[in-house]
Amino acid sequence: MSTAAQTKQPSLYREPIIPELVIPDLKEMERSGSYDRNVLLWLQDGYVNRAIKEHLPQLRELHTSLVESGESPEEMRRQKTQALVEFTRASYATEKAAGRGADLKGYIDAAKTFFEAESARYGGHLQELAEYIKKALENGEKPDIERHARHAYVSMAKLSGAMTHLEGLSGKPAALQVANLMRKGIEEIKFATIGDQPTNVGRELLKVVDKIGQNPSAYIEFRDPSRMGMPERGPWDYEPMHRQGGYNPGF
Structure with a gap:
């Protein structure tokens, strides 16, 4: 009987929820060249998770309407991503107004x-x-x-x-x-x-x-x-099945 040794391999990188930086402050930090992109995407994931939790009813409604309208998978993915990006930016703006925006100390800790x-x-x-x-x-x-x-x-x-x-x-x-x-x-x-x-x-x-x-x-x-390019997946998938214990909105 074969063992898992034949197929064992590492996960080559963690996969961010949104594969691009969409929060203006984080994009500016990346442009400075002084910050690691993977860490910035990981920081952004925190705001994405907050946005999903805060706007879950709206995201569910959008998902349902897209399914009922018979949109193509590509169009569904585009509209879902666009909505999640907008909610993420709004969540970050709220955090920043409360003095909890991205900064050097937060980056170093992260x-x-x-x-x-x-x-x-x-x-x-x-x-x-x-x-x-x-x-x-x-x-x-x-x-x-x-x-x-x-x-x-x-x-x-x-x-x-x-x-x-x-x-x-x-x-x-x-x-x-x-x-x-x-x-x-x-x-x-x-x-x-x-x-x-x-x-x-x-x-x-x-x-x-x-x-x-x-x-x-x-x-x-x-x-x-x-x-390697990003794998194709739904924008509301918290991450593929191998990420355990993460928040999953059930889509």
Whole structure:
């Protein structure tokens, strides 16, 4: 019986509710070049969630009317997105008037939380990958080393990026934790065993990871986050099924 080791892969990036920045202050912060776009989209998600909760009856009514009118999926998506964008901007305007708009301190606090969460995601993937490889070997399977190496490379690159960002935010202890998390994950892959016998699979995998690092575009053409487009989905989907515990308005 095959294990999940054959298909295990990391989530390459978190998917924002609205894939573009629509709040003027956040757009201005992005234009300055001093802020990470992913963090800004994550900040925006907070206002989007507030807008969904505050305007859920109107959003439900719009959804129903669009279904009854027989609009195409593309037109339904466009009108839903437009409505959610307008409600989000209104929610943000209310927050800003109360003195709770986006600012440097809020960005730094959010960035630390964001990159710590990213570290947990990708560090966990490295540790799971070691476990899945071990189970595959115990079942007599031959792991696809190059495939797993591509995924390991992505997770290691994301962890390295998170560590760099945290150091830049004066989050030295957090950056050290990320470094330790990556080291632990790598060691678990490197020393995968069957029973008490160590194998060379982990070592071979890390050799391929190093090879990928020398020319990533030759291996990660369809997996590099910077090369991937947003998946097509409804604008009111809080996120695809893999985001657990998030708010879901039920559309």
